[in-house]
Amino acid sequence: MPESHQRDSRAALTLGALGVVYGDIGTSPLYTIKEVFNPDIGIPLDPHHLIGAVSVIFWGLMLVVSLKYVLLILRADNRGEGGIMALTALASKAAGSTERRRIALLMVGVLGAALFYGDSIITPAISVLSAVEGLEQVTPALKPYVLPLSLGILVGLFAVQRFGTGLVGKLFGPVIAVWFLVLGGTGIVEIAQQPAILRALDPLQALGFLRAQGWHMFVVLGAIVLAFTGAEALYADLGHFGKRPIQLAWAGMVLPCLALNYMGQGALLMRDPSALANPFFRLFPAGWLIPAVVLATVATVIASQAVITGAYSMTKQAVQLGLLPRMLVLYTSAKEVGQIYVPLVNWLLLAAVLLAVIGFGSSSALASAYGIAVTVTMFTTTLLTFFVVRYAWRYPLWVAVAATALFLVLDLLLVIACSLKFVQGGWFPLLLGAAIFGIMATWRRGRALLLETIAVGDPALLPFVQAIAADDVHRVSRTAVYAVANPATVPQALMHNLKHNQVLHERNLVLTVVFHDVPWIAATERVQVKPLAPGFWQVTVNYGFMDTPDIPQALEQCKSPELPLNLFETSYFLSRETVVPTRGTGMADWREALFAFMSRNAGSIAGFLRLPNNCVIELGTRVQI
Structure with a gap:
């Protein structure tokens, strides 16, 4: 330059x-x-x-x-x-x-x-309130309007x-x-x-x-x-x-x-x-x-605005590092990938900010x-x-x-x-922080327990696909992508497909999305493809915690003479687990109930991975933790 x-x-x-x-x-x-x-x-x-x-x-x-x-x-x-x-x-x-x-x-x-x-809650509350309190210096008659005006500005923001x-x-x-x-x-x-x-x-x-x-x-x-x-x-x-x-x-x-x-x-x-x-x-x-x-x-x-935007960015990073459940993330700019909007976080922050302003009442109290x-x-x-x-x-x-x-x-x-x-008020942000820390720790531990439970009952992937590749199973001339968290075991969706539909696709991709503890992954390191058996490949897609997942875009890099992909003839099979809390040694009962609630209300994995809506098949299973 x-x-x-x-x-x-x-x-x-x-x-x-x-x-x-x-x-x-x-x-x-x-x-x-x-x-x-x-x-x-x-x-x-x-x-x-x-x-x-x-x-x-x-x-x-x-x-x-x-x-x-x-x-x-x-x-x-x-x-x-x-x-x-x-x-x-x-x-x-x-x-x-x-x-x-x-x-x-x-x-x-x-x-x-x-x-x-x-x-992110205290900053908007104390900043806006302290600025509007300047009206009291113009005339004390404006004092009754300070709190309503501050609330109105924050709601608008x-x-x-x-x-x-x-x-x-x-x-x-x-x-x-x-x-x-x-x-x-x-x-x-x-x-x-x-x-x-x-x-x-x-x-x-x-x-x-x-x-x-x-x-x-x-x-x-x-x-x-x-x-x-x-x-x-x-x-x-x-x-x-x-x-x-x-x-x-x-x-x-x-x-x-x-x-x-x-x-x-x-x-x-x-x-x-x-x-x-x-x-x-x-x-x-x-x-x-x-x-x-x-x-x-x-x-x-x-x-x-700066701390609100920071809360959105922090949430996205925490989701991709496995510390929070998936949430709807909207991109507000076609040019700047960092400009995002997380509706759930936005309205929770607003509710907490309004409670802080009403509850404390003045910048001195805040x-x-x-x-x-x-x-x-x-x-x-x-x-x-x-x-x-x-x-x-x-x-x-x-x-x-x-x-x-x-x-x-x-x-x-x-x-x-x-x-x-x-x-005098220091308990307020500490209570909020403790609650969010508990949510993050519960989600991380719950996901680990869920994956351990699923892995116990699922057969190993390589012997399974080698065996069925040799069987005379009816195949259809399309591509099936099975998204899994554990690449070493057979996808639940694949077993359900074989058991209930008695059909196998001509090309089967066992897909694992891995988020690394670095912000960005280079495009040349994005995708790894490993043949497993005739008609079966293991695909690993790598992202950093600042990257935006896009699986169809990543699969474009998989095309080769050995793997002729047509994304218009590709179906994405997803497993949706319904968590059933049980008494045991996993987590405290209230934490298991909290994890089950978050799991039920987590955002769609299809939307998170940017999968085309008309090509996704979700198969459910109940898992006890």
């Missing part, structure tokens, strides 16, 4: 990263300073403590975001993809020398993924998801760029009036502030952590924009503007302590309040629930990164410890700090 085109492409990606990656952390100034100096926290509102608290925020951004995410974790990509699921797959593959360790690392990643859904974000997505970057410029500009105005706030750039101010708090430091950090929420998005969106544009956006605009705004709010409070009611919106002159509220609301909607899910996810990310540095990159142990130990300690401090808010 010519150098000028490379520059244009990088500039476009950097602008796009501003809108998608930094929307969440970019809206944190709406509520962070207000919560840090909330009277319930108990920090005196004087210049000394203002400088110290702002210094902790600034150096927290430097350590947690700049050093940990921007410099270290963005390097831990799984073939170009980032996010907790990609990191889990990379760590478990590299460090999983034993089955026990591999499963332990997988469970750590699943915990982080489950808690991500809690973030989730309702338009099915149309995709391709059109409005192009506006995300420019709008968030304007947002950050406003953050920086308003901060500079206040800093100019109180330049003493610049002492916050001295790390000794942060250390002195925390030391003076004693054990109360954990309570303070529980509020300060609000400034770091959204950092996980840097890594989660690595595959969309690449490392360099994300780093350029952070260093060139996001970090400077955030630092200026936090210092500006600190300077404002030094000059006018009464501004604590809403220090962010008090940065604006009275005549600018309405435009500021509108811009803030648009920015929070964009920030919410701030108590915010943070704990994010910090645990950040801790699991750092922990998994240790195993990547040690086993995937093969650095010496001391290097892996040196690279991650400081961040593990920082993350642990933030987790402890947020845990103190458990009773």
Whole structure:
């Protein structure tokens, strides 16, 4: 690519990263300073403590975001993809020398993924609510309308998801760029009036502030952590924009503007302590309040869009890694495979977000629930990164410890700090995360039990097909594709076909779809074909967890003189198992009942594999677990 085109492409990606990656952390100034100096926290509102608290925020951004995410974790990509699921797959593959360790690392990643859904609920709720609360600064008479208006905006946001974000997505970057410029500009105005706030750039101010708090430091950090929420998005969106544009956006605009705004709010409070009611919106002159509220609301909607889209992507990855049942996934763009819409996830998220807004009622109340899910996810990310540095990159142990130990300690401090808010609302995202973790663990264990049970009763594949290939069974001149999860045993659908229809097709493909713990599989490695007996072939189709399965497309690669396929004369035989829970040693009764329910309501395997509707035959069987 010519150098000028490379520059244009990088500039476009950097602008796009501003809108998608930094929307969440970019809206944190709406509520962070207000919560840090909330009277319930108990920090005196004087210049000394203002400088110290702002210094902790600034150096927290430097350590947690700049050093940990921007410099270290963005390097831990799984073939170009980032996010907790990609990191889990990379760590478990590299460090999983034993089955026990591999499963332990997988469970750590699943915990982080489950808690991500809690973030996907709290972020839209607190962001939109804190923006609309700016109306109270225009006139207190508008206060009764804050909650209904916030609910209406959120309902509208989730309702338009099915149309995709391709059109409005192009506006995300420019709008968030304007947002950050406003953050920086308003901060500079206040800093100019109180330049003493610049002492916050001295790390000794942060250390002195925390030391003076004693054990109360954990309570303070529980509020300060609000400034770091959204950092996980840097890594989660690595595959969309690449490392360099994300780093350029952070260093060139996001970090400077955030630092200026936090210092500006600190300077404002030094000059006018009464501004604590809403220090962010008090940065604006009275005549600018309405435009500021509108811009803030648009920015929070964009920030919410990023985590909602992330929840869709996380769900798709979890389904393909065998952690969730199949769900309907709609592709909202003919050009961008990453633009998807998962209806079930969308409406469940909306219901949870509305419950959070109604139940907590204000951004201050929601701030108590915010943070704990994010910090645990950040801790699991750092922990998994240790195993990547040690086993995937093969650095010496001391290097892996040196690279991650400081961040593990920082993350642990933030987790402890947020845990103190458990009773005030921290239980909410933890309860959601625990429920999703239980669902993922139950589905994974249930599928393993189901496959073990089926394998016990089914004969071995190779001797069976060799025997029937030699028999004088009537054959029809078509191709039959039998999709199976266990390639070593005879497909249930094949045995049913022989038993009830007493017929065999001229060409029989025993198909196994394998999802690997890498994001993408090259087209040259997509399909393997192995002859078994006259008229029988074993076909393995490989996908990564970011790939979109398309079996007819994959079978086009199987055509050869030895296997003359005509997809218009091909029938797809699928086995649908009806799970019957029984008392035994498999799982607890409630987990078996939950697995049976999920199995009955899982999405169609035919749709998941993109099989033509008029060529699919499903044969059912009852399986006890």
